[in-house]
Amino acid sequence: MSAISSSNRRDFLKKCLTGAAVLGAGGRMELLRAAEQEAPLTKSKVVIARDPMLRGTGATVDSHRMLTLLDRSLQALFDRDNPTETWKKLVRPGDTVGLKVNTLGGRGLSSNVQLVEAICERLQEAGIKASDIVVWDRDSDEMEHVGFHVSTGGNRMQCFGTDRVDYEQELVTHGSVGSRLSKILTQRCNVLINVPVLKDHDGAGVTIALKNMYGVIHNPNKYHPNGCNPYIADLNMLPEIRTRMRLTICDATTACFEGGPGYKPEYSWKNNALIVSQDPVALDYTGWQIIERKRAEKGLKTLEGDKRAPNYIATAADAQHRLGINDPRKIAVVEV
Amino acid sequence: MTSVGAAKVRGMLLVMVAVALILNVSCKRQSRTEASFFPASNEVAGWAMAGDMRTFEAADLWKYIDGDAERYLKAGVQRVSTADYKFQNKVDATVDIYIMASAEGAEKIFQSEPAVNGKPIQLGDGARLSSQSLVFRKAAYLVQIVAFEESAETQQALLQLGRGIESRLVSR
Numbered sequence: 001m002s003a004i005s006s007s008n009r010r011d012f013l014k015k016c017l018t019g020a021a022v023l024g025a026g027g028r029m030e031l032l033r034a035a036e037q038e039a040p041l042t043k044s045k046v047v048i049a050r051d052p053m054l055r056g057t058g059a060t061v062d063s064h065r066m067l068t069l070l071d072r073s074l075q076a077l078f079d080r081d082n083p084t085e086t087w088k089k090l091v092r093p094g095d096t097v098g099l100k101v102n103t104l105g106g107r108g109l110s111s112n113v114q115l116v117e118a119i120c121e122r123l124q125e126a127g128i129k130a131s132d133i134v135v136w137d138r139d140s141d142e143m144e145h146v147g148f149h150v151s152t153g154g155n156r157m158q159c160f161g162t163d164r165v166d167y168e169q170e171l172v173t174h175g176s177v178g179s180r181l182s183k184i185l186t187q188r189c190n191v192l193i194n195v196p197v198l199k200d201h202d203g204a205g206v207t208i209a210l211k212n213m214y215g216v217i218h219n220p221n222k223y224h225p226n227g228c229n230p231y232i233a234d235l236n237m238l239p240e241i242r243t244r245m246r247l248t249i250c251d252a253t254t255a256c257f258e259g260g261p262g263y264k265p266e267y268s269w270k271n272n273a274l275i276v277s278q279d280p281v282a283l284d285y286t287g288w289q290i291i292e293r294k295r296a297e298k299g300l301k302t303l304e305g306d307k308r309a310p311n312y313i314a315t316a317a318d319a320q321h322r323l324g325i326n327d328p329r330k331i332a333v334v335e336v
Numbered sequence: 337m338t339s340v341g342a343a344k345v346r347g348m349l350l351v352m353v354a355v356a357l358i359l360n361v362s363c364k365r366q367s368r369t370e371a372s373f374f375p376a377s378n379e380v381a382g383w384a385m386a387g388d389m390r391t392f393e394a395a396d397l398w399k400y401i402d403g404d405a406e407r408y409l410k411a412g413v414q415r416v417s418t419a420d421y422k423f424q425n426k427v428d429a430t431v432d433i434y435i436m437a438s439a440e441g442a443e444k445i446f447q448s449e450p451a452v453n454g455k456p457i458q459l460g461d462g463a464r465l466s467s468q469s470l471v472f473r474k475a476a477y478l479v480q481i482v483a484f485e486e487s488a489e490t491q492q493a494l495l496q497l498g499r500g501i502e503s504r505l506v507s508r
Binding site: 059104202204214220224265266298299300 | 398402403404405407428450464466467468480483484486
């Protein structure tokens with residue numbers, strides 16, 4: 001499949017013609033202004049890959065099927081036939097790659113160990129040394145509690161929380177946010193792969209890709225008023241985060257439609273899916289819609305009706321942030 | 337420094353040490369009380385405690401349930417104690433006991449969660465049981481038990497553990 005669909009090509013030509021007319025009429029400044037006001041020329045692609053047999057007949061995710069599901073999702077995202085080639089588009093030997101997992105929800109609703117192992121396997125096949133991969137979150141104990149084995153040093157993959165290395169002393173700021181960043185982010189990785197979980201969130205409405213960055217800073221508890229808006233968007237604007245972020249692989253194998261972000265089995269469902277995108281805003285918008293559909297199926301109010309619509313997603317897409325696209329007409333959702 | 341000044345400083349230091357000691361004793365007493373709410377291994381048939389009890393005060397609640405803490409703070413949570421359990425070495429579970437400032441606070445949290453996939457049962461002042469979880473409130477306590485595996489025995493086992501805890505909750 002082409003990255004730009006035929007309708008987008010038409011849009012592109014139309015915008016070029018519009019641009020030419022504007023240039024002819026009013027000169028370069030008008031063209032730049034018009035270009036700034038226009039939406040991006042290509043759609044943001046979000047892939048949802050499902051495997052109803054991901055757990056076989058048991059409750060645990062099957063590692064082999066997870067690897068296959070991961071390959072399928074990324075090959076669809078990047079239009080590639082070969083998984084290694086896919087990863088070579090994202091990373092190159094010498095990169096130090098951080099996988100920011102989400103273990104706050106505890107057992108039952110955290111990034112799957114099998115998913116992280118599958119990502120690490122493919123990263124190494126793409127030429128990343130094991131010791132250049134760090135799987136991390138804010139707290140080592142929380143990571144161990146959900147099944148990760150903490151490991152530091154040597155030639156193995158690294159796996160630990162910020163508690164082991166602390167946060168930077170210096171405060172970094174953007175808009176409403178002033179925080180100290182995890183030294184794992186600033187000193188241990190030049191590439192960031194976000195591995196969040198698809199969850200309802202009592203304050204923010206949903207917590208998926210953008211909100212997972214709360215686990216990168218020392219003071220996330222300060223940023224929950226007003227549905228975390230505009231804090232989430234401002235946080236994701238920090239250059240230390242934005243320049244490193246390459247990809248989001250959302251673990252939607254078990255998802256939560258109410259009562260999040262902690263695990264409550266009665267409000268969770270076995271969704272057996274991964275959602276991947278390079279646009280965290282488009283991914284969050286898509287994930288939000290999945291949660292809304294599940295809420296409707298269960299007879300619950302919409303998040304808007306519950307007075308907790310995730311308005312931070314629109315903020316992340318606005319002209320001050322431009323972190324991605326939240327307009328469904330400009331998001332290409334591909335289900336495989 | 338004059339001898340009067342030095343005496344004043346010594347006096348202030350003594351008061352501070354005394355306050356710290358009182359707070360420390362008070363915390364330890366609270367911690368002991370809450371530990372008694374958690375049944376020891378096999379006090380409830382088939383259930384064994386796995387690991388130590390942990391307690392998070394209201395100010396640190398976000399470290400345990402970041403994102404959900406505000407809801408509990410608004411309802412007057414004072415602290416939460418949590419411990420892991422295993423049932424017959426097959427089912428893992430986590431027990432959270434929230435200590436609220438009042439029974440109204442516990443009810444507020446209980447009522448704020450829709451009864452999707454859960455059925456009301458008789459336990460404490462109000463309870464809901466689902467295939468993998470039990471939530472109940474009693475006076476100013478809100479108890480949540482979550483099992484991580486679903487089996488034919490899980491629901492009944494959760495109920496037994498819940499009853500074991502409910503009988504240990506003391507009025508404050």
